[in-house]
Amino acid sequence: MATGSWRADNNPMDNWQYLRASWQYLNQFLEISENVEWARDQVASDLFKKRFQGDAYGMRALYMYHLLMSCAGWSADGQLLGIPILKESENINSDFNKPRNTFRECLDQLNQDVEKAIEMLPEEYGDVNGASNVPAKYTQMGADPSQYNRVFGDHAKNRMSARVARAIRAQAALLAASPAYSEGSGVTWEQAANSMAEVLANLGSNPIENIDPTGNKWYEDANGIKNLVAGYNRPEFLWRSNKNESADLEKDQYPPSLFGKGRVNPSQNLVDAFPSLTGYPISDPKSGYNPQTPYANRDPRLALYIIYNGSKAGTDKSVITTAFDGSNNDAMNKFDGASTRTGYYLRKFLDMNVNANPSNTTNGYHIKPWIRYTEIFLGYAEAANEAWGPQGTGSNSYSAYDVIKAIRKRAGIGENGGDPYLESVKGDKDKMRELIRNERRLELCFEGFRFWDLRRWKVDISKLNETVKGMKITGTNHEVVDVEKRDYKDYMYYGPVPYSEMLKFDALIQNKGW
Template sequence: MKKSNKISLIALLALFFIAQTSCDDMFEPAIENHKEESDLLNMPLWAAGLLGHVYIGNPLASWQITDVATDNAVINDPNSGLRAMATGSWRANNNPMDRWQNLRSAWNYLNVVLDIADDVNWAADPLVAEMYRDRFKGDAYGMRALLMHHLLLHHAGPGPDGQLLGIPIITEPETVTSEFNLPRNTFQECIDFLIADVNRAIGLLPDDYGDISQNSLVPAKYANMGVTASQYSRVFGDHAKNRMSARIARAIHAQAALLAASPAYSAGSTITWEYAADRMAEVLAGLGANPVNEVDPLGNLWYANNNEIRDFDAGFNPREILWRGNKEQNLGLEQDNYPPTLFGRGRVNPTQNFVDAFPMLNGYPIDDPNSNYNPNDPYANRDPRLAQIVIYNGTTAGHTNAVINTAADAEGNNALNRVATSTRTGYYLRKLLNHTVNANPDNEAGGWRYRAFMRYTEFFLGYAEAANEAWGPTGTGAHGYSAYDVVRAIRQRAGIGVNGSDPYLDSAMGDRDKMRELIRNERRIELSFENFRFWDLRRWKEDLTEPAMGMRIQGGNYTVIPMVESRAYQNHMYYGPIPFSEVTKYDNLFQNQGW
């Protein structure tokens, strides 16, 4: 196995440094904080710390709300990079979506782990050591697939000749003597590499972690080696829950397949809609034989129950959640997004565009003659999710259930454009916020939350999208359920329809185009403010320039504000740029067209 000469570990957590440093260093300073690979082989904490460092930078862990750069929302922070990007300042050297350096640095840590994993002395017990070897290698392969997916999201695009390119694929640890002037691999090669990493991870990891009490429960692979239940639990037990697993690796595969099959990327790979639907179905199969029957009745409110989240056992995942971050108690989101009278900065303001996307309670879009929509009473008889996601005029919020008035002529700072922290659109964000929180600086009280890395609604809607394109609205492929079945279950959960009927959905049963529009709209609502809309519009090659609209209420009259904020994207911005600093350093690293 090829070994690199020296690995810089300066960025590792102090925990791992302290654990391996002797007290003599207080009197004889240690050598510089660098380790040869031979040093790491007998220091499993250091080696595991390399992998832990990647988890710290997990690209799914951010609370960044990119909806404010789309038609879903605006932000009232004039210094926001996303606001500048959406209104015309997106450049290769001014890119708030740049993930090139951070994710490729994390990639290098994973390559180091894979380079040394077979030789590290993970444990004195040889059977335990072998299982640790499998686990850490599988973890690294799965996380590398995750990084590949997000690097493609942020930086894949057409090169000078129009061929869709990804990133330079590097499989060996980089050192100061490595060749950095490398060309980008094709998008197809990157997808193939991701799939190979997923398959390696699946072969090494369990579907789920958890302690076992009986030797008969040890997987055959390890039982045949003589592994006992206690040995297995030491490696794959409760303490490892919510680390990379085979189940999560399949989900990454499904996400990447949906991306590759989408209009913006389909010419760059051989991935088909049928393949994407099959991968989504593999993820959903973890819920049961008929996944549609397992849609979580409260899945769209996964963030809302403070006491339930507080009482989560470590590593526990609710029915809706496939992968999540650690629970924590804070009030940061509320301080940012509560209305001003609740001591918030009112940052994220949903648009009228987004509000208009919610159908009426009977399921019809508001522009359909059958909807019974009343523009003079626009929030009456609407999809119940509107009140769950958006704070609109007259609704309540916060731990005191305070009435929030957003009308231009309302009293107080919640009114439209009243002060710098007031709404710019006539709406405030409710979703993701914990309304038990008190943000009053004189009496602050935080609430419990966690970051949902992956939840099953994403994969239900991903299946619906791909299945509709592959087999039409009612086609099932080999899976026994259709796009129609999924959308019906999601809308029933939301409370859409009258007496169990959903005539608008039924009208799309024989119309792929109409079902496509409906699925995309359901995805817009269900996954709103969870960092999907920005990527969805681009992979669909939908219009990115629809102005962000608002609602002005004055004297009891409702008037749509046609432009709160422009959207100044250009066609080449369906794909993000390679950092300007990188393409100027390396002449083999081609920029995406238009940048």
């Protein structure tokens, strides 16, 4: 895909069919659910109907967000289009040849679905004690604590909630306010910032005080993950998957010497994005960066997320040698299909207590974040900087500068208790934008954001086509080498409507260039 094969009929990112089918099922459910007796107790039945319908509206909003990310785009005649909006289920007699609605209309539909989800669902699930703790919207339906707990209690935690629905709305607002979409969406950076702030209000009147101090390395707490009660979240997580006990992730990502397949090879481009320990970019002379000892005195997140030459990994803390002249299959390009192509292996997400040896495999517990508070903090920082500048707060109590200061402090970078590089850019909106985008790149690396971020920011095409670099180490020599060329075209800031759909339905308009 990245090397020139991305086409409307060859799209690895295509989710049109799957998510449109999901919309169909949700529409069917919303129609049928009105006539279902969910419980013999009438109040409980009404509460279940609220919960299930709220679930459906929230999921419909989520699917719309992902469809807009992957399929929205500008037509040849200058319209910013989304998808055909379907609010009723289809049958064999339906007219399937429907035009795409505008991006704005799709966003309005998403926001309407979010409002319905918020109206129907609790802020968070959990048992309550006493009638005074039952939310008012449910006491008005006649619910007592027993009935409320039956429907919205601890057993239902980690489902779609009002809190999650607000986060989906905030994600969509950030997308819509971004340079690739803002001209046709009508959404401002101020609106996006306030949507993010509404979600962060979950953490208190000054959310920054409650940022999770271990939120950038949650996966290292193996026992904490193991002991999570179903549905309960770590402070970093707004929404997550269920925990899973396996060694699959480690088998896929460990270096070969640890019996892994080394599938993800981080790039030198990403490694270079991690600043020095003092917080200065390594391109800045004040960083003290030495290209012959490139991993010394670096941002601690580099060692948290990436295995580099000399890193220790695995149950026995083995030294991993990725150097080109290394003696085992961990070495760069040593063994086709498992050895690193870039000089790096993935560390993020992995449980180093897992043994992937086929003769003595041990499992670990993993959870996948769907929405992290760090994502929301960074979304707020991005939008707030654009709306009010680095230190502006709008109607909120904290600025983009405040957020980035807290995130970098948590990461352990800076000097003498301060962050001189951050202080040097806090008065410059453009430099702060660059820093915020880089912090987003680092904090959310390997979580599926970067491809979408670069495109919604409408970065110069040369950035999309930046050659993937690697580090070739031979003896004491460190050489940055080309690994893979990129071949994106200008029109690829937006994805295509599937070619198969264009053949079937002439009412559809394709995005320009596809």
